[in-house]
Amino acid sequence: MTRMTDQELIEQTLNALHGKEEEYRTTVFDRLFSTYPDVHRNFLGLEGSKVRMSNEVIELMRGLASDADWVEMQTIDVIDLHRSYGDFALDQFFHFADFAVDSICKVTGASAEQRAAWQRQADKLKPLIEQARPDWD
Numbered sequence: 330m331t332r333m334t335d336q337e338l339i340e341q342t343l344n345a346l347h348g349k350e351e352e353y354r355t356t357v358f359d360r361l362f363s364t365y366p367d368v369h370r371n372f373l374g375l376e377g378s379k380v381r382m383s384n385e386v387i388e389l390m391r392g393l394a395s396d397a398d399w400v401e402m403q404t405i406d407v408i409d410l411h412r413s414y415g416d417f418a419l420d421q422f423f424h425f426a427d428f429a430v431d432s433i434c435k436v437t438g439a440s441a442e443q444r445a446a447w448q449r450q451a452d453k454l455k456p457l458i459e460q461a462r463p464d465w466d
């Protein structure tokens with residue numbers, strides 16, 4: 330059997346996530362708030378932001394898996410936007426990407442191969458996040 334590409338492994342996991350999106354969102358935000366309780370107060374419209382943040386991080390990683398050329402600019406835009414939401418650290422963004430991978434994989438019961446495919450995208454996303462905020466240097 331031929332090896333599956335990261336894009337295929339990611340699409341498989343997303344199919345398995347169908348109908349479990351709320352569980353994924355709850356898991357990822359529980360991780361964020363238990364690791365960084367102070368940031369809770371920065372979320373003024375938590376329910377909407379939970380959906381947008383959880384979806385956006387998936388879309389960026391999904392875009393990276395297919396080598397989409399819009400990912401770099403979109404990452405810069407979305408990360409830069411956070412300047413108006415609070416004073417956040419680079420590590421918090423790295424962790425959010427890792428929490429998203431972990432939550433997607435837990436909720437879908439992903440295989441080690443699927444998990445590795447997601448983690449590779451999170452690891453590609455991190456330098457793009459870092460590049461979006463030159464003031465983090």
Ligand code: HEM
Nearest residue numbers: 368371372373374375378381382385386414417421422425
């Ligand atoms: C890859 C990582 C992340 C992505 C892709 C992302 C994406 C987003 C998006 C799409 C929005 C909604 C913008 C809108 O409504 O127009 C948002 C809002 C927000 N994000 Fe993130 N985010 C990330 C990480 C983080 C982290 C690590 C924190 C804090 C530690 C954070 C704090 C916030 C806050 C406070 C808001 C506004 C919430 C509100 O007004 O209720 N984000 N984010």
